[in-house]
Amino acid sequence: MDSEHKLHTLLSDGNLDPQLREIAVKVSKNERITVDEGVVLYEKGELGYLGVLANYVREKKHGDKTYFNRNFHIEPTNLCVYDCKFCSYSRLIKQKAEGWEFTMDEMLDMVKKYDGQPVTEVHIVGGVLPQYDLAFYSELFTKIHLHRPELHVKALTPVEYHYIFKKAKIDYATGMRLMKEAGLDSIPGGGAEIFHPEIREQIAKDKCTGEQWLQIHEEWHKLGQRSNATMLYGHIEAFWHRVDHLEQLRQSQDRTGGFQTFIPLKFRNQDNQMSHVPEVSVIEDLRNYAISRIYLDNFDHIKAYWAMISRETAQLSLNFGVDDIDGTLDDTTKIYSMAGAEEQNPAMNTKELVELIKNVGRHPIERDTLYNVIKDYKDVQFEEEVKPQFYKLPVIN
Ligand code: V47
Numbered sequence: 033m034d035s036e037h038k039l040h041t042l043l044s045d046g047n048l049d050p051q052l053r054e055i056a057v058k059v060s061k062n063e064r065i066t067v068d069e070g071v072v073l074y075e076k077g078e079l080g081y082l083g084v085l086a087n088y089v090r091e092k093k094h095g096d097k098t099y100f101n102r103n104f105h106i107e108p109t110n111l112c113v114y115d116c117k118f119c120s121y122s123r124l125i126k127q128k129a130e131g132w133e134f135t136m137d138e139m140l141d142m143v144k145k146y147d148g149q150p151v152t153e154v155h156i157v158g159g160v161l162p163q164y165d166l167a168f169y170s171e172l173f174t175k176i177h178l179h180r181p182e183l184h185v186k187a188l189t190p191v192e193y194h195y196i197f198k199k200a201k202i203d204y205a206t207g208m209r210l211m212k213e214a215g216l217d218s219i220p221g222g223g224a225e226i227f228h229p230e231i232r233e234q235i236a237k238d239k240c241t242g243e244q245w246l247q248i249h250e251e252w253h254k255l256g257q258r259s260n261a262t263m264l265y266g267h268i269e270a271f272w273h274r275v276d277h278l279e280q281l282r283q284s285q286d287r288t289g290g291f292q293t294f295i296p297l298k299f300r301n302q303d304n305q306m307s308h309v310p311e312v313s314v315i316e317d318l319r320n321y322a323i324s325r326i327y328l329d330n331f332d333h334i335k336a337y338w339a340m341i342s343r344e345t346a347q348l349s350l351n352f353g354v355d356d357i358d359g360t361l362d363d364t365t366k367i368y369s370m371a372g373a374e375e376q377n378p379a380m381n382t383k384e385l386v387e388l389i390k391n392v393g394r395h396p397i398e399r400d401t402l403y404n405v406i407k408d409y410k411d412v413q414f415e416e417e418v419k420p421q422f423y424k425l426p427v428i429n
């Protein structure tokens with residue numbers, strides 16, 4: 033049964049809650065749902081129902097296509113002037129012994145390690161420290177491009193940009209223009225957490241506000257550039273805070289159209305100041321992907337970051353609105369392993385990524401950061417046969 037047929041079957045169920053029916057009708061007509069309807073989805077939407085709607089939207093936009101890329105991370109430092117309560121990674125300056133601070137040359141050596149390898153993106157993000165300032169990052173981006181011009185530099189978040197522009201006494205528009213001139217290609221989605229001040233002040237006090245986060249992305253978009261967005265969910269926020277976050281992103285996207293991908297990030301509770309807060313279930317993760325897909329009608333892509341949620345949940349998510357699972361990573365990121373994610377040394381080669389996608393009946397496409405197709409793996413066979421473990425999951429209702 034295809035996704036359209038499943039949606040019509042759901043709509044013919046006489047017992048469907050009237051509010052959920054109204055939302056399903058809107059989705060079937062490609063109409064936008066409201067803030068209140070977003071809250072209704074979180075409060076009443078069962079997994080099966082949400083899966084039918086989200087998969088309908090996903091397949092309308094992308095069919096079975098599922099994207100991944102070949103990337104690696106550089107995390108310049110895990111020391112940070114901020115003290116976000118959920119962060120397992122940051123070691124405050126006073127705990128310097130446990131920290132690292134890479135020099136420019138060390139980071140350039142990390143880039144050179146990939147010489148001759150077909151990676152297309154370096155994702156640079158880490159803690160915030162005074163010496164990593166505007167001049168430092170401008171030089172780093174310039175030198176990366178001098179060494180490897182085609183490597184896409186996806187770097188830093190508004191948390192760093194707000195800090196370094198303030199220190200350099202320049203406004204956001206000037207700062208983003210200088211970053212572009214230095215060789216920044218796109219901005220990753222981090223630092224968004226939960227925009228609403230009621231939550232943000234409790235978990236991420238002092239760093240840029242939700243409003244400032246959006247302003248910096250919008251200045252970047254005005255230069256014709258692209259970026260991603262995230263939401264850190266499943267801690268002390270209520271459902272309506274999540275909807276508020278999605279609504280602010282949707283409005284921002286209406287203004288600029290510069291966001292490519294939305295990446296929900298599940299709060300992991302190991303070794304941080306919020307370890308007493310339990311993690312949400314995989315069912316809640318899937319519900320959250322699905323609602324994000326339904327709500328963000330003006331975002332092209334929803335990404336499940338496999339390094340954070342496990343390979344199995346990433347596979348499941350492909351039936352709940354997700355069409356992208358990030359990249360190879362090559363064990364170059366510590367943010368999630370230090371927070372208790374299943375993957376302690378996250379790395380997958382292309383064959384593993386392709387098989388992970390094919391094993392749940394989807395169509396793997398290697399993309400670059402801007403979603404240009406690099407290679408279509410639909411009919412590519414690797415030496416060993418890909419054995420389906422489970423085919424597209426039936427959507428229960
Ligand atoms: O901003 C930190 C989150 C983010 C924890 O744009 C945590 O393609 C859960 O933004 N539990 C950084 N999350 C990572 C990020 C990202 C990742 C993958 C792809 C892209 C992209 C962006 O990690 C931070 C914060 O929200 N984070 N600690 C934790 N304990």
Ligand code: SF4
Nearest residue numbers: 112114116119122159
């Ligand atoms: Fe610093 Fe980022 Fe960790 Fe916050 S989440 S403490 S800004 S590294």
